[in-house]
Amino acid sequence: MGRRTNLALLAALSAAFATGWLAFAYATAPARWSLVLHATTGFAILVLVPWKSIVIRRGVRRRRPGRPASVALGVLVLASLLGGVLHATGLLRWWGAYTAMELHVGAALLAVPLAVWHVLARPVRPRRIDLARRTLLRQGATLAVAGAAYGASEAAVRLLRLPGQERRFTGSYEAGSFQPELMPVSSWMFDQVPVLDPARWRLRVSGPSGVREWTYEELMAYDDRIRAVLDCTGGFWSGQDWSGVLLSRLVPEIGAGRSVRIASHTGYDRRFPAGDLSRLLLATRLGGRPLSPEHGHPGRLVAADRRGFWWVKWVVHVEVEGLPHWLQLPFPLQ
Numbered sequence: 001m002g003r004r005t006n007l008a009l010l011a012a013l014s015a016a017f018a019t020g021w022l023a024f025a026y027a028t029a030p031a032r033w034s035l036v037l038h039a040t041t042g043f044a045i046l047v048l049v050p051w052k053s054i055v056i057r058r059g060v061r062r063r064r065p066g067r068p069a070s071v072a073l074g075v076l077v078l079a080s081l082l083g084g085v086l087h088a089t090g091l092l093r094w095w096g097a098y099t100a101m102e103l104h105v106g107a108a109l110l111a112v113p114l115a116v117w118h119v120l121a122r123p124v125r126p127r128r129i130d131l132a133r134r135t136l137l138r139q140g141a142t143l144a145v146a147g148a149a150y151g152a153s154e155a156a157v158r159l160l161r162l163p164g165q166e167r168r169f170t171g172s173y174e175a176g177s178f179q180p181e182l183m184p185v186s187s188w189m190f191d192q193v194p195v196l197d198p199a200r201w202r203l204r205v206s207g208p209s210g211v212r213e214w215t216y217e218e219l220m221a222y223d224d225r226i227r228a229v230l231d232c233t234g235g236f237w238s239g240q241d242w243s244g245v246l247l248s249r250l251v252p253e254i255g256a257g258r259s260v261r262i263a264s265h266t267g268y269d270r271r272f273p274a275g276d277l278s279r280l281l282l283a284t285r286l287g288g289r290p291l292s293p294e295h296g297h298p299g300r301l302v303a304a305d306r307r308g309f310w311w312v313k314w315v316v317h318v319e320v321e322g323l324p325h326w327l328q329l330p331f332p333l334q
Ligand code: HEM
Pocket: 006, 007, 009, 010, 011, 013, 045, 055, 056, 057, 058, 059, 060, 062, 064, 066, 067, 070, 071, 073, 074, 075, 077, 118, 119, 122, 123, 124
């Protein structure tokens, strides 16, 4: 019984973790489906709590070494669950300088090493009987109850008219659309805002046909416009009018199979397929005004239909490469 509870928890935790990242990878429809699975597997952890508490009581009596780490794991998983529900209902969206979404993902990330340790230190060996019909039915029932709990929470958000009903399909909340000064500022993880002198800043475009450096003044002469939604993994979205120059004007025709790496002054970078160039804007203005340092002055990328972490700020280098665009980590480590 305890064994099966632990295995079910392992499955639910892994699925919640994987589907959370899957949702972050999309700014389009699959994000919704990943999140339905995500919330259901997240709620399944709560459904398993009564059974797990029996395992825990037994385990605590055995006084095994490393118990505080197991307790810390419990605290982090519960904190992550709480952060997820607070974000989704909108009951609390900010906690000091952090969004509930940032706390949600942060607690889940901190829990990973503890969870790995916990499973290795208290191994549970799967048995054939775990695939027996009765066991599978029981796991199915757990998922069904979790799905119903998720459905009920979504219905409650609407009935009670909680702020959560305003969420976009990615789970993000609108913020400061078409009011650039109200648009929240955020960066992926560790980037600090640099203050760059536009007179000395250069955009270096390099590829097989050579290197060309563009000045700020030269780029400001372009007025390509894109209206796009920046959907940040921190949990907000903002629609804005951006202007600048389409990358297809700066980069000569490149063959399929090649990619373009866009790098920031901070070293942060992302790689895009060649076919995206005509849709990628190197923005120099937001709402008709020069960018602020926080939003990427002198130039930042606008990558419509991609989550915010693709919108590289403080761009200094556009590099055509022979590598395929998918040859990169799905999420930056910086
Ligand atoms: C939400 C995730 C989990 C939390 C919060 C959690 C927490 C705990 C706690 C507090 C204990 C009792 C203290 C201890 O023995 O260290 C415990 C025991 C245990 N856990 Fe977990 N656990 C989780 C997931 C898992 C998973 C995924 C497995 C294995 C697949 C597992 C296997 C065990 C085992 C075998 C014991 C020992 C039971 C005994 O000695 O009788 N746990 N867990």
